[in-house]
Amino acid sequence: MIDAMSAQYRYKIILSYDGTRYAGWQIQPRSKTIQGEIEQAILTLSGERVRVHASGRTDRGVHAKAQVAHFDLKKKVPIQQFKGGLNALLEFDIRITLLSTISPDFHARFDAKTKEYRYQIWNDETVPPFVKRYRNHVRKHLDAEAMNQAAKLLMGKKDFASFSANPNCEVDGTVRHLSKLAVKKHGCEIVISAVGNGFLYKMVRSLAGFLICVGMGEQFSQDAKDLLRSKTRTAQVPTAPPEGLFLWKVGY
Amino acid sequence: MIDAMSAQYRYKIILSYDGTRYAGWQIQPRSKTIQGEIEQAILTLSGERVRVHASGRTDRGVHAKAQVAHFDLKKKVPIQQFKGGLNALLEFDIRITLLSTISPDFHARFDAKTKEYRYQIWNDETVPPFVKRYRNHVRKHLDAEAMNQAAKLLMGKKDFASFSANPNCEVDGTVRHLSKLAVKKHGCEIVISAVGNGFLYKMVRSLAGFLICVGMGEQFSQDAKDLLRSKTRTAQVPTAPPEGLFLWKVGY
Numbered sequence: 001m002i003d004a005m006s007a008q009y010r011y012k013i014i015l016s017y018d019g020t021r022y023a024g025w026q027i028q029p030r031s032k033t034i035q036g037e038i039e040q041a042i043l044t045l046s047g048e049r050v051r052v053h054a055s056g057r058t059d060r061g062v063h064a065k066a067q068v069a070h071f072d073l074k075k076k077v078p079i080q081q082f083k084g085g086l087n088a089l090l091e092f093d094i095r096i097t098l099l100s101t102i103s104p105d106f107h108a109r110f111d112a113k114t115k116e117y118r119y120q121i122w123n124d125e126t127v128p129p130f131v132k133r134y135r136n137h138v139r140k141h142l143d144a145e146a147m148n149q150a151a152k153l154l155m156g157k158k159d160f161a162s163f164s165a166n167p168n169c170e171v172d173g174t175v176r177h178l179s180k181l182a183v184k185k186h187g188c189e190i191v192i193s194a195v196g197n198g199f200l201y202k203m204v205r206s207l208a209g210f211l212i213c214v215g216m217g218e219q220f221s222q223d224a225k226d227l228l229r230s231k232t233r234t235a236q237v238p239t240a241p242p243e244g245l246f247l248w249k250v251g252y
Numbered sequence: 253m254i255d256a257m258s259a260q261y262r263y264k265i266i267l268s269y270d271g272t273r274y275a276g277w278q279i280q281p282r283s284k285t286i287q288g289e290i291e292q293a294i295l296t297l298s299g300e301r302v303r304v305h306a307s308g309r310t311d312r313g314v315h316a317k318a319q320v321a322h323f324d325l326k327k328k329v330p331i332q333q334f335k336g337g338l339n340a341l342l343e344f345d346i347r348i349t350l351l352s353t354i355s356p357d358f359h360a361r362f363d364a365k366t367k368e369y370r371y372q373i374w375n376d377e378t379v380p381p382f383v384k385r386y387r388n389h390v391r392k393h394l395d396a397e398a399m400n401q402a403a404k405l406l407m408g409k410k411d412f413a414s415f416s417a418n419p420n421c422e423v424d425g426t427v428r429h430l431s432k433l434a435v436k437k438h439g440c441e442i443v444i445s446a447v448g449n450g451f452l453y454k455m456v457r458s459l460a461g462f463l464i465c466v467g468m469g470e471q472f473s474q475d476a477k478d479l480l481r482s483k484t485r486t487a488q489v490p491t492a493p494p495e496g497l498f499l500w501k502v503g504y
Binding site (some may be wrong): 018049087093094127132133 | 344
């Protein structure tokens with residue numbers, strides 16, 4: 001689809017970011033966003049005003065270990081230099097870890113087959129300063145085994161309406177296939193891993209919020225089934241805070 | 253030594269801090285310091301203006317995984333509540349991980365037998381945002397094996413004058429016993445561990461600065477011996493930046 005008049009080159013980026021200081025992925029006026037910072041850096045470097053499309057939005061305060069995105073430029077740029085230039089312009093908390101040219105057919109959002117999220121909890125009286133920005137701090141003892149039992153009941157192809165923060169606005173319905181939901185404990189750290197073909201609005205933080213209640217003994221694994229059946233968002237499913245959440249990997 | 257008139261209780265604390273936002277350990281006017289923040293928190297909580305004595309100062313921007321300190325209070329305080337209160341008053345980047353009463357003979361500085369420091373380097377084109385505050389970023393490839401060979405030549409009881417940032421001001425002379433100096437690489441991460449009975453001013457960062465030069469092939473392990481013999485600080489020994497340095501452990 002490249003002709004002399006409207007030549008377009010498509011570029012794919014993989015990026016890591018600390019979401020603490022940003023109002024999420026999506027560009028918006030008067031707020032610092034990941035998308036806004038990257039589009040500005042590309043504009044400064046190439047002179048071209050582009051739209052950067054990510055595999056999906058991340059909310060305010062959510063982190064990404066390996067977000068994937070694409071954008072088009074009229075000109076062909078030297079890859080290594082352009083990547084170095086973007087990282088030099090961006091602040092340290094957004095890093096482009098890979099830049100490559102890619103077929104103009106590739107679309108970071110529509111072509112994403114699976115996504116993995118990880119939700120990280122620090123379960124102790126105090127959190128080491130060095131990881132504080134990246135953990136949900138839960139003081140009360142959590143029973144990780146009970147959490148994992150409940151997680152198993154939430155796996156599979158199911159209607160997750162009760163785990164969406166806004167089930168009535170989900171344009172593609174509320175059924176998703178959660179191929180993995182597992183809870184592991186190492187020392188004071190509890191990690192919830194979720195892999196699926198797509199996620200509803202704040203679904204991972206809702207799953208984490210429910211699992212934390214199970215870990216505290218306030219709810220039980222069997223409640224998971226009733227919740228799924230009810231297809232209604234209730235106070236039984238709190239939304240866990242954003243700082244524990246990482247978009248970990250996108251599969252194509 | 254406790255009588256009814258001037259009863260004093262001595263308390264020991266172990267603390268972790270992210271030094272990024274602080275002008276080092278030592279209290280000073282118009283600067284935010286670790287000591288200053290802790291003394292203020294103790295004053296707020298107990299009403300007593302105390303001096304907190306650490307095992308040693310850390311410089312601006314240097315971190316501590318487990319610094320040890322002590323202070324005296326006229327009153328006996330409930331340990332768990334007081335610790336919780338201090339952590340509630342302090343910002344997240346200073347955490348008291350242990351508070352206990354201790355014999356009035358104990359002195360955090362004079363009784364320290366050994367100290368372990370770790371200097372952490374990220375040796376790759378980009379540093380993940382999540383560890384950036386805690387790593388010295390070195391883009392050029394480092395030969396960790398060569399660094400470790402040079403480190404071995406610096407171990408033992410030696411005159412480290414050429415590795416002090418201010419050898420003429422060292423009141424206890426410049427001979428120290430470095431019982432361990434080792435360099436290990438795991439992936440992009442290179443960690444220099446140093447254990448000794450005491451360290452000169454900016455000695456660990458000077459050792460790290462020299463070892464990084466060796467890793468780049470700009471100096472050679474044999475230069476270590478000449479440097480020690482010279483007993484003079486030269487440009488061959490740059491001071492590596494503070495963000496890679498952690499006071500890791502104090503032994504009593």
